[in-house]
Amino acid sequence: MTREEIVELADAVAAHGGIASGIGTTRYGxxxxxxxxxxxxxxxxxxxxxxxxAAKAGLPSWPIADVGVTGEEDDLGFLA
Structure with a gap:
């Protein structure tokens, strides 16, 4: 992934407090x-x-490999 592609992804997730990664790799996240x-x-x-x-950034439509979730209760030290 190029710097420009990942910057476009970062711009696209910014409205959700997002960050993007993948510069110089064969994947993005x-x-x-x-x-x-x-x-x-x-x-x-x-x-x-x-x-x-990812679509707005013009990135390939690959399957999502992993999703992690952290909730408010996790921040308080509780486990669901």
């Missing part, structure tokens, strides 16, 4: 924030936001 009622809804929403951001 992002970390972003969404609000949802539960973990499953968060995964759905974040996956949709990510796919839309």
């Amino acid at each position: 992002a970390q972003l924030s969404v609000e949802a009622g539960d973990r499953e809804a968060a995964v759905e929403r974040a996956s949709a936001v990510f796919a839309d951001a």
